[in-house]
């Protein structure tokens with residue numbers, strides 16, 4: 001078994017190497033050193049200052065708090081106060097990340113609007129900024145931890161409306177303005193799906209056996225709002241069946257015929273991509289299902305028996321009413 005290193009012993013890493021370990025820019029490390037005193041403590045005369053194991057543990061602690069949304073000055077105070085060895089994290093998790101200006105400017109300055117190197121989240125709560133930073137750092141684990149914590153404290157609807165949607169909108173605007181960040185969008189979408197799906201799996205005993213079908217319109221790939229609906233319904237004791245992206249109308253009709261659902265919700269995100277008139281036949285199935293559509297993608301007039309929902313809360317209320325929960 002290898003000997004435990006002396007926490008105060010130098011590890012001989014340069015600023016850039018430590019920055020790589022942490023997934024932040026070297027400039028961020030220098031700022032943390034200058035502003036908060038979180039720099040290398042070892043300073044043998046005649047040589048450059050060198051980081052010790054303790055210094056590195058404090059910096060890991062600092063970075064984790066910043067990602068969680070704690071303002072940098074508070075994070076630094078906590079990191080300096082914590083037992084550096086107790087608080088030490090493994091050195092591996094973020095070491096594959098290249099340091100980027102994104103992770104550094106996000107905590108050193110207010111984000112700029114537009115599609116630059118940060119997600120614009122003006123006036124956002126610390127947790128929202130934390131989720132934005134975690135997404136920019138491509139840190140799926142931190143994204144999930146922030147969302148899971150919020151779901152357990154505030155529930156799915158609050159977490160979707162106040163934490164997840166602002167960051168999704170910010171990520172979308174960044175892509176629109178710069179064409180950058182598709183990898184951030186994909187990572188965040190995966191983490192959102194994982195956290196919401198975990199919440200949906202908490203449902204043990206559904207209050208009703210009536211089926212609820214959730215599906216994307218024919219050409220639609222945006223599914224996160226439906227994953228949110230399934231998770232929020234689970235909190236109400238209602239189980240939903242998610243039929244996925246790009247569901248052909250014929251497949252939807254087949255599912256309706258086979259399951260006799262109490263409610264069907266169809267999502268279309270891309271404006272002008274889904275024709276509401278094509279749903280005219282759905283309300284004719286027996287027993288008559290409640291047919292709901294959501295999202296900005298629908299065009300055409302609503303056929304009789306089809307209702308548009310305006311928010312996650314609205315969708316959940318109408319569906320729970322339809323199943324009699």
Ligand code: B12
Nearest residue numbers: 168169172173176189220221222223224225294310311312
């Ligand atoms: C994640 C994402 C993706 C992921 C989806 C992954 C997944 N599993 O769902 C992927 C990478 C697949 C993707 C692909 C594309 N995307 Co995209 N994407 C997004 C992003 C960032 C979030 C989508 C989302 O979940 N929105 C949910 C909420 C945030 O949407 P919202 O409409 O703003 O919410 C309002 C209402 O709908 C309502 N609401 C909110 N939540 C709920 C919930 C319910 C139940 C209800 C009823 C209402 C409701 O309240 C909100 C406030 O008014 C958005 C950004 C954005 N603003 O939405 C872009 C965005 C939707 N995508 C966009 C584009 C252009 C595309 C692509 C065409 C890109 C491309 N060139 O390939 C493809 C299209 C694929 C297709 N055919 O469907 C554009 C659409 C532009 C437009 N004209 O509207 C957006 C807006 C980005 C942007 N700012 O330009 N995307």
